[in-house]
């Protein structure tokens with residue numbers, strides 16, 4: 059999810075230029091590793107009450123796995139290996155580990171995972187974590203019963219197909235893969251929680267990345283857009299069957315904003331798309 063439109067000028071995230079432009083895979087990954095390493099503490103502090111230490115939340119609408127069961131029956135996962143892709147501080151994995159699932163968190167940012175280790179100490183629930191790029195998972199073929207991602211990695215890679223191919227490789231036959239991303243329709247609208255964020259300004263079909271650059275012109279944050287059709291096509295090409303697309307509605311009683319996600323916009327336009335899939339083989 060894009061950071062707030064007007065970041066704290068004293069913080070590490072100080073873009074001077076914002077544009078929609080093509081960006082290659084290496085540049086994207088380098089920029090986002092630096093970004094998440096520098097922004098991790100601020101992100102975790104800002105969203106501490108939403109993410110908790112050991113809650114499994116799928117996105118800004120607050121949909122919880124405890125209610126949604128998108129990974130299926132939890133009893134079927136107890137004692138089984140499950141991979142969280144783009145885990146951040148691995149709150150979701152910690153929720154699973156506390157219930158007997160052998161969850162592992164993978165993330166590009168060592169600083170995000172350092173927060174995970176801190177949460178381990180605070181909760182006495184240890185989540186094994188690995189610093190790695192989701193485009194090259196350091197896991198053996200067919201080891202995982204399920205995999206999931208709550209806003210992790212997928213918006214931040216140029217080649218989502220590489221992540222899907224890797225996830226398909228590490229999953230056991232029939233394994234479930236559930237991935238939450240910012241809803242593609244949001245890319246038409248400015249990332250503004252207020253009324254200005256309800257005016258279509260960009261083409262939904264413009265696949266150029268959202269790029270923030272620093273004074274020297276180097277990308278410091280890159281996010282990639284795919285349409286709903288693009289996501290479905292990439293999943294099917296990687297060998298997944300699409301079981302559901304969940305678009306969580308904004309709860310009546312949720313009044314807080316999260317970057318561009320707000321009650322005003324959430325009640326009118328979907329903010330999150332969750333693709334629920336399983337491997338065909």
Ligand SMILES: C[S@@+](CC[C@H](N)C(=O)[O-])C[C@H]1O[C@@H](n2cnc3c(N)ncnc32)[C@H](O)[C@@H]1O
Pocket residue numbers: 059087090094109143144145146147148164165166167170190191192193207208209210211212214215
């Ligand atoms: C918006 S955060 C979401 C983290 C967590 N799922 C949550 O809900 O708080 C996105 C995460 O994706 C990670 N990420 C970005 N690019 C990645 C990549 N190529 N491979 C693995 N993780 C990546 C970032 O480091 C960051 O922790």
